[in-house]
Amino acid sequence: MTWMQYLAPLLKGAQITVIISLASIVLGTILAFAAGIARTSSNPIVSGIAFVYIVLFRGTPLLVQLFWFYYALPLIGISFNPITTGIMTLSLLTGAFGAxxxxxxxxxxxxxxxxxxRALNFSKTYxxxxxxxxxxxxxxxxxxxxxxxxxxxxxALVSLISIADLTFQAQSLRNITLDSATVYTLTLVGYFIIALGLMLIVRLIEMKLRRGAAFSRSAHS
Structure with missing residues (x-):
């Protein structure tokens, strides 16, 4: 096989990687805001639950979390397909750090x-x-x-629960071709391109938010 023939399976794996990453970022962000706001709550129960969640997921390895959700949780009758498990675990981890x-x-x-x-009698929610x-x-x-x-x-770790993501496809190709240098170089480039795309999206959102904040300040000045 030539390096051009490696692209099809790697691109297929990259699609799965992008889907899992974007889905878990969105869900993780929602969890981050929920837990982060809860941590600032004056209610000790709400704040305590958020604290336990954050410490639990920040203090344990992602690999162990993946294995627990995929292999241990089904033992008590709760199971999810591999992609759902990957998205859920990554979301919980991202949410804990984001909180x-x-x-x-x-x-x-x-x-x-x-x-x-408070002097203007605004509610806490407002x-x-x-x-x-x-x-x-x-x-x-x-x-x-x-x-x-x-x-x-x-x-990259979700490949260990049989998800055919970019890393999984790369490892499969390497096992077939034994062409480690080419396969893993293309894999590195793939992750780098996806990361650049993510950073660009975040940067555009940040610029938009900063312009909105500046406009809001000028409107109220």
């Missing part, structure tokens, strides 16, 4: 703004979503960009 980004950004908003909102969150989201974007790229790199 601390959200919490930190919210806590970084000056306390004086909360006091001003203050969170209309005063704190617009400022905090802009500051979260660089960290979320790093999380998105890390999520992409972590998808």
């Amino acid at each position: 601390e980004v959200v919490r930190g950004a919210l806590l970084a908003v000056p306390v004086s703004q909360y006091e001003a909102a 203050t969170l979503w209309h005063i704190f969150m617009p400022q905090a989201v802009v500051e979260m974007m660089p960290a979320f960009g790093n999380l998105a790229v890390q999520n992409l790199k972590d998808t």
Whole structure:
């Protein structure tokens, strides 16, 4: 086989990688905001549940989490197909790391703004979503960009639960052809191109949010 013949299976695997990465980034972001906001809650039960979730997934290896969901969970009658398992596990991990980004950004908003909102008799919900969150989201974007790229790199582990992603296809090709140098070079290039795409998307979102925040400040000045 020539390197051109390697492209078809690698591109097929790359499609699976992109699907898993994008799906888990979106779901992980939702979890990150939910858990991050919960961590700032004055309710000790809500904050405690979020804390346990964050510590559990930040403190255990992704590989073990994948194996637990794929091999151990079915023993109690709950099972998912490999792709669902991969997306779910990556989402939970991304959400745990993202939650601390959200919490930190919210806590970084000056306390004086909360006091001003309370003086104006704004509700906590209104203050969170209309005063704190617009400022905090802009500051979260660089960290979320790093999380998105890390999520992409972590998808390589889903090949170990029989998902035919880019890494799985590369390993299969290598076993057939024994052409390690070419196969893994093309695989590296593939991951690099996908990562560039992710970084570009995050950068465009960040620029749009910053323009929106600047326009909002000028409108209220």
